[in-house]
Amino acid sequence: MKNMNKVAIVTDSSTAFPDSIVREYDLNVIPLSVLWDGNSYLDGIDITLPEFYERLANSETIPTTSQPSVGMFSQAFKTLIDQGYDVLAILISAKLSGTCQSAFQAAAAFPRKRITIIDSKQVSLPLSLVVLMTAQAAKRGATLLECTNLATDLCQRVRTLFIVDTLEFLHKGGRIGGAARLIGTALKMKPILEIKDGTVDSFEKVRTFKKATERLFEVVEAELGKQGTIEYLGIVTANAAQIGDEFLTLAHQRFHVRNEFVGLISPAIGTHVGPGAVGFTYIPPKQA
Numbered sequence: 672m673k674n675m676n677k678v679a680i681v682t683d684s685s686t687a688f689p690d691s692i693v694r695e696y697d698l699n700v701i702p703l704s705v706l707w708d709g710n711s712y713l714d715g716i717d718i719t720l721p722e723f724y725e726r727l728a729n730s731e732t733i734p735t736t737s738q739p740s741v742g743m744f745s746q747a748f749k750t751l752i753d754q755g756y757d758v759l760a761i762l763i764s765a766k767l768s769g770t771c772q773s774a775f776q777a778a779a780a781f782p783r784k785r786i787t788i789i790d791s792k793q794v795s796l797p798l799s800l801v802v803l804m805t806a807q808a809a810k811r812g813a814t815l816l817e818c819t820n821l822a823t824d825l826c827q828r829v830r831t832l833f834i835v836d837t838l839e840f841l842h843k844g845g846r847i848g849g850a851a852r853l854i855g856t857a858l859k860m861k862p863i864l865e866i867k868d869g870t871v872d873s874f875e876k877v878r879t880f881k882k883a884t885e886r887l888f889e890v891v892e893a894e895l896g897k898q899g900t901i902e903y904l905g906i907v908t909a910n911a912a913q914i915g916d917e918f919l920t921l922a923h924q925r926f927h928v929r930n931e932f933v934g935l936i937s938p939a940i941g942t943h944v945g946p947g948a949v950g951f952t953y954i955p956p957k958q959a
Contacts (some may be wrong), residue, residue: 676785678809678818679756681747683739683770684714685763686799687907687937696806699751701743703763703770703939707734714939723938724910728946736939738769744777748786757815758786761802761822764869765790787819789826792869795940796907796952797829800932804903804954829954831866832874832890834883836947863887887951888921895955900927905952909936914949922951 684702693700702713705723707730712718714736727734744760751758760778765771771790778786791798805822813821861883863874874890877883895901904922908915915933922928936944 675814676755676757678813678815679751679754679758680802680806680809680818681744681751681758681760681762681774682798682802683763683768685768685795685937685940686802687715687720687795687934687940688799688802689934692803696803696810698802698806699747701739701747701770701774703739703768703937704737705734705938705942706737708732711737712938714937718938720910720935720938720941723941724946727941728910734938734942736768736942738773741773741776744774745780748777748781752781752785757784759805759809759815759818759822760786760788761791761798761805761826762788763794763798764792764866766792766869767794767871787815789819789822790869791822791826793826793829793831793866795936796905796932796934796950797826797831797866799907799934800829800903800905800952800954801825803932824957825954828957829952830891830894831950831952832887833864833866833944833948833950834861834880834887835864835944836861836880863890884918884921888925891951891953892925895926895953897925898927900929900956901953902929902956903954904928904931905933905950906931907934907936907950907952909941909944909946909948911947911949914947918949918951 681699684700702716705712705714760774762771774788801822805818808821809818861880862876863883865872865874877886906915906918
């Protein structure tokens with residue numbers, strides 16, 4: 672029986688993985704670009720998280736973002752295929768970025784059986800958890816088909832609620848999606864938002880951050896039950912580590928958490944959510 676090729680996982684920089692995880696799972700991270708005052712910065716490479724958020728808090732201008740080039744994906748795909756890998760690219764929602772489009776264009780030049788591209792319909796933290804769990808399976812020797820099926824299932828099961836300090840950044844960046852109806856009446860509110868069908872949508876209007884936090888945990892508890900199980904928990908913040916720590920403590924008080932990932936929101940996504948945002952992502956156990 673012919674040996675199956677090992678699987679290499681490709682993703683984009685909205686995942687904001689620390690270098691330690693990138694190295695541990697041999698992840699191939701293609702950077703988006705942050706465009707600011709006439710300069711272009713590769714996300715996570717030319718501008719670090721601390722630099723980005725310090726500048727964002729003090730800048731009179733708001734940056735924009737740009738998808739990776741077709742050439743970036745082509746180079747990554749060629750290198751991996753030449754090394755004998757099959758490639759699974761799990762990428763940011765096509766409704767939020769043209770990243771998937773660049774990847775599909777690049778993949779057209781390679782054998783179809785060697786590359787699979789998944790539009791995750793997610794971004795940032797939920798995408799990170801899907802990539803992380805799929806990369807763990809690949810490291811254990813899962814085939815391209817097995818990894819694809821796992822990632823597809825996780826993309827459908829992962830849940831995300833997040834709170835932004837202001838809707839200003841989502842509004843100006845054009846990424847507000849179904850939450851647009853909150854503009855005008857809610858720019859000073861602390862709404863709970865969700866990622867739904869690949870875009871940002873309004874979940875519930877709340878007047879204070881404290882009440883938004885309480886309501887977020889009530890919603891999760893209603894789905895999972897008191898002391899319910901979370902297969903994988905993820906918490907990210909836009910330069911608000913103390914809030915992240917508080918969310919993590921509350922999660923452990925209310926739920927049985929099997930695995931967890933805590934990180935920061937990448938500059939490419941922080942551009943749109945602004946400082947002070949916090950995301951709460953969870954993957955419930957798979958139903959038998």
